[in-house]
Amino acid sequence: MALTLGHHLFASLHQDLINKFLKAYRSARPKYFFYACPPLGAGAPSIDFWILPPLPVPGTNSGIPFSVRILDAKIDLNPADAGLSLPPPLTLGTDQFAILLTVEICFMCGYLIEIDVPREQFLGKESHQPPPRQNERPHNVCAKLSIWAVGRPVVTANSAGGRDIGLHLDAIVVKDVGALESLFECYFKTMVNTLLDAMRYPVEQFALGAFGSLALAAGPTIVDDQIKVWADIL
């Protein structure tokens, strides 16, 4: 069966390539997979890790260093791989992808960093608030979370006048976090969607620079473990 379906050009990216791309992206831009307040970061700030401010501790003018690191990420395009087991209520539907993430969150307990909190600073001038006591020796406390999510391909106009194709999460599940589940799901859905936005790919630039000017005609759509697009040569 013809692949081009009446267009000049058909292009598909297999999920194996998408996962290789994730690795290449992580290798070229490690900071998108590691967000940390500097005491917890490793390597060069803004290159090896994305600088986060400390997490404010209520009632203080201080924050506790914390980090969020994506240890592992794998994408599975529809249809689901044999080993894929999505927790309910997630299902991998038509034109969808699943992403599995292992995320590590760390706090550096016993270590506070003074931060600007404007209103409280102002009040502090009238009645100076002593810094919180730190009796503990600084130590890292970490937890690993398993995250499952499903989403769909999207296409958006880019600043170069072309189109970017990308992925966007529709639903996410974070298990084994008890009552915090919905909070974590909100937090990580926002974070992962921001990461996926940074990975949008200018489709007209795809290898098809070889063809001169292209116009995206249809897609992207996910089927047969591939993201497929159709284009016409101008």
Add this chain to the structure above:
Amino acid sequence: MDTTLAISEAGVNTVFHKALAGLPPVAKTESQTWGPFFATYSVAVFLSGGTASLENAPANKLDVSGLHISGSVAASVGFDLGLILPTICIPPEPICADLPLVGHVCLPQFCIPWPHASISPFLPFSFNVDLSFGFRVDDLGAQWGIDVLVDPFSPRFDLTPMAPVILSQMEAEVTSKLSAIPGLGGLLSGLIKTVMDAFTPIVDLLLDAISGLINAVLKTLDLLNVSIPFNLLKFDKLQTFIPTNVPLLGDAPVKMTLTGLTASVLDHELVAEGQFA
């Protein structure tokens, strides 16, 4: 395979015609001498048009029917009339006499100085060829190339319509040059006939030579050379998936290496499959 690219026959036609449009014009010049006649001729050739179709594997062929080959011949053909025409003098023979007291005296003799005749005809030509190409993937160093290699073919074209153009221009030139010489009178038509009788067989030789030059010019085109692959598409081995500074200033480019590429024809589409590392 990590990625698949398929191009329809319509897409291949677009790519092929873009490739044709990008070909630089080619030209060649040669000179020949046949007895008193000399000729210099330049041939310029342009390719356009044609309809591409794809033959499925295992043939894996690109067939192009009606590829239009057009061009022109800029020729310069000339000779000295004196190398063809007899010497004509008045009087025909020197008239001399030994006169007393004066000595040996000859009447003045005037011999016609035959001029040089030359023409510069511009001779357009065009013809179509049907070609068949095999697909291949070539390692071009920093790129992979999907190339085509033409199967042996014999271009057939007929230059005989050029003959009357050359002959009529030459006859007009010779007539003009001889008519300008006073005193030829009744000799004129005979002289013209003498020249044209000598020149007419040369036209066939000239057209053969021009045919040879057209064939030589066609062989200089990679597209029509049976031993030189012609590049249809190129893909960088190091593909930039996300450029520098996107989305944030300072972001490094995300690149992946296209380690292998195959090309074949399936369902009348050119299908390329690539593997990345």
